[in-house]
Amino acid sequence: QQQVKQSPQSLIVQKGGISIINCAYENTAFDYFPWYQQFPGKGPALLIAIRPDVSEKKEGRFTISFNKSAKQFSLHIMDSQPGDSATYFCAATFKAAGNKLTFGGGTRVLVKP
Amino acid sequence: GAVVSQHPSRVICKSGTSVKIECRSLDFQATTMFWYRQFPKQSLMLMATSNEGSKATYEQGVEKDKFLINHASLTLSTLTVTSAHPEDSSFYICSASTAIGELFFGEGSRLTVL
Numbered sequence: 001q002q003q004v005k006q007s008p009q010s011l012i013v014q015k016g017g018i019s020i021i022n023c024a025y026e027n028t029a030f031d032y033f034p035w036y037q038q039f040p041g042k043g044p045a046l047l048i049a050i051r052p053d054v055s056e057k058k059e060g061r062f063t064i065s066f067n068k069s070a071k072q073f074s075l076h077i078m079d080s081q082p083g084d085s086a087t088y089f090c091a092a093t094f095k096a097a098g099n100k101l102t103f104g105g106g107t108r109v110l111v112k113p
Numbered sequence: 114g115a116v117v118s119q120h121p122s123r124v125i126c127k128s129g130t131s132v133k134i135e136c137r138s139l140d141f142q143a144t145t146m147f148w149y150r151q152f153p154k155q156s157l158m159l160m161a162t163s164n165e166g167s168k169a170t171y172e173q174g175v176e177k178d179k180f181l182i183n184h185a186s187l188t189l190s191t192l193t194v195t196s197a198h199p200e201d202s203s204f205y206i207c208s209a210s211t212a213i214g215e216l217f218f219g220e221g222s223r224l225t226v227l
Contacts, residue, residue, distance in 0.1 A: 032214065043119070043206045043218035044157070089156060098145060099210045103156045 003027050004092050006104025014112050019077035021107045023090035026071065030092040034101075035064065035075050038087045047088070048075070080111045115141050117209045119219030126197055127227055134192045134222045136207030142187035143209035147216070148180070151204040163190045197226045 006023045013019045023033075032051055036044035050057045050064040050073065057064045063076040077084055090104040116139040126132050136146055144165050149157040161171045161182050169182035179201075181193040190209075194201050206221040 034216070036218070041204075041221070041223070043117075043208075043221040046215065046217060049215075095214065098162065099214050099216060100147065100159065100162060101157075101208075101216060106156045108154075 003102045004090060004104040006090050006107060008107060009105065010108040010110070012110045012112060013080050015080060015082060017080050017111075019080045019084065019109050019111070020074060021088055021090070021109075022072065022074045023092075023104050024070075024072045025092050025102075027092070027094075027102075028071070029094045029096065030102075031094045032099075033064070033066065033073050033090065033092050035062075036089045036091065038089065038106075044089060077109070080109075082111045082113050085109060085111045115139075115209070115211055115215070115217045117143075117207065117217045117219040119207055119222050121222060122220060123223045123225075125225045125227065128198050129196055131193055131195045132197055132224060134194075134205055134207075134224075136190045136192070136209070136219050138188045138209040138217075141209070141211050143190075143211070144187060145210040146184060146190040147208045147210075148182060148190070148192050149206045149208070151206060151221075153204075157206060160192075194224065197224070199226045202226045 034049035035047045037047045038044040048062045061078045066073045088107045091101040093101045118137045120135045146163040148160045160175045161169045163169045163184040165184045171177045184190040208216045208218045
């Protein structure tokens with residue numbers, strides 16, 4: 001059972017554009033939602049994370065929007081740059097799970113110059 | 114952010130041999146470490162949860178005798194792939210949990226079994 005569904009699988013955006021990646025979850029016990037960025041041949045790097053007590057969190061060009069009632073959250077990359085080209089994974093976990101992450105399927109983002 | 118180091122980053126071995134991969138948290142103590150496996154263009158698949166001083170908890174379908182995990186200290190966990198075969202070739206990634214629940218990943222170890 002896939003508890004975190006991520007879309008789209010791939011995304012092409014022009015430099016300066018906005019990349020939007022969406023995730024939906026099923027388990028209402030989840031209380032921590034991180035996003036990871038992964039470059040080829042490297043481990044994932046924590047990008048930004050949110051807890052369900054806030055609806056939005058912004059760090060630089062990266063923003064998470066969170067909709068608790070819809071059980072959805074999304075990552076927005078503003079002013080996308082070629083260096084943002086990577087695979088992005090959303091994830092979810094909850095404290096009782098010992099921080100064991102459930103990952104989305106990933107989105108390959110390509111930013112064209 | 115916190116640093117998690119994995120070693121080796123790449124390893125090639127012959128079929129039937131065993132390979133050990135180390136995961137170290139360099140600037141924090143990690144009571145819990147996680148081991149993942151990732152196939153090309155796929156998401157990360159959790160293999161096991163490693164707690165310092167106790168036996169690892171394996172996910173369903175992961176052979177514990179095949180993938181030996183040892184978490185000897187608060188900064189080191191090791192994954193040993195025993196009697197490796199070509200189908201074990203994959204990208205293995207560890208992560209470590211900080212005291213406040215943040216998770217940081219290692220750089221990954223690419224295993225190729227000939």
